[in-house]
Amino acid sequence: MDFLFSPKSKISKKLILFVILILAVMEGVGYLIGLIVRYEKDIMENEEYNFKRLIFENLLLKKRINSLKPNGVYIIVDTADNILYLKENNKTLLKAIISAGSGNILIDPSGKKEWIFETPRGIFTVRSKFERPSWIKPDWAFIEEGKPIPKNFSERIEEGVLGEYAIGLGHGYFIHGTLYKRLLGKNVTHGCIRLGDKELKTVYELTPIGAKVIIF
Incomplete structure (x- = not known):
């Protein structure tokens, strides 16, 4: 049995498809934004960790240099x-x-x-x-x-x-x-x-x- 659609039903169908598409795009964009935010957060945390690690290693190096420096x-x-x-x-x-x-x-x-x-x-x-x-x-x-x-x-x-x-x-x-x-x-x-x-x-x-x- 064939289904018949009136012009209004065709418009409604297109509108529904358009809305679904918009929602899908928005969901995808939101997901991407979430990924970017998490990525930037990870970078900031990693940079902070690396910075603290470099400070610590620099202090150790200074202590080692001072220990090797001759006295007198x-x-x-x-x-x-x-x-x-x-x-x-x-x-x-x-x-x-x-x-x-x-x-x-x-x-x-x-x-x-x-x-x-x-x-x-x-x-x-x-x-x-x-x-x-x-x-x-x-x-x-x-x-x-x-x-x-x-x-x-x-x-x-x-x-x-x-x-x-x-x-x-x-x-x-x-x-x-x-x-x-x-x-x-x-x-x-x-x-x-x-x-x-x-x-x-x-x-x-x-x-x-x-x-x-x-x-x-």
Whole structure:
């Protein structure tokens, strides 16, 4: 049996369908809005959690750094900017221009050995202190000058080239003076740390044996 609809019934049907569609859309929009609100709330809560976590981790890191910081007098050497800091706890006693390692490479003419003239990085300890030090020239110094390596030890001794003081860090590395003060602030050394006369005297007098030297 066929159903017959009057024009009014057709309009009513379309109206009902339209209303249903509107309600469905509104329900969908409401659902989406709810999702967005919950998402934003989750983000805010997550950001707040991350912020608190970062603060906590930062505090832990500061405590760890402070625990690693040497007590008393110590030295910090910045080889990139050629700056030395003499510090006592959190106080800076001296800031001085230095010359650190050049990074140059010297190869033995025989090809069996090479030297890289870099200042070592790390944490070191002042092992020795000398007044009016003598330089015991290593093999590379003679090779660099194009001279034969002497067999007599006395021929290796050279006076007056390291300044009035030298502070030993071990493995042949020293903080010492220089004849080439015009080169301070440049990376030109064979690995040692050069200082001007006045600054070297201050560092020598205030830095005890056993003090830490942090080089980076």
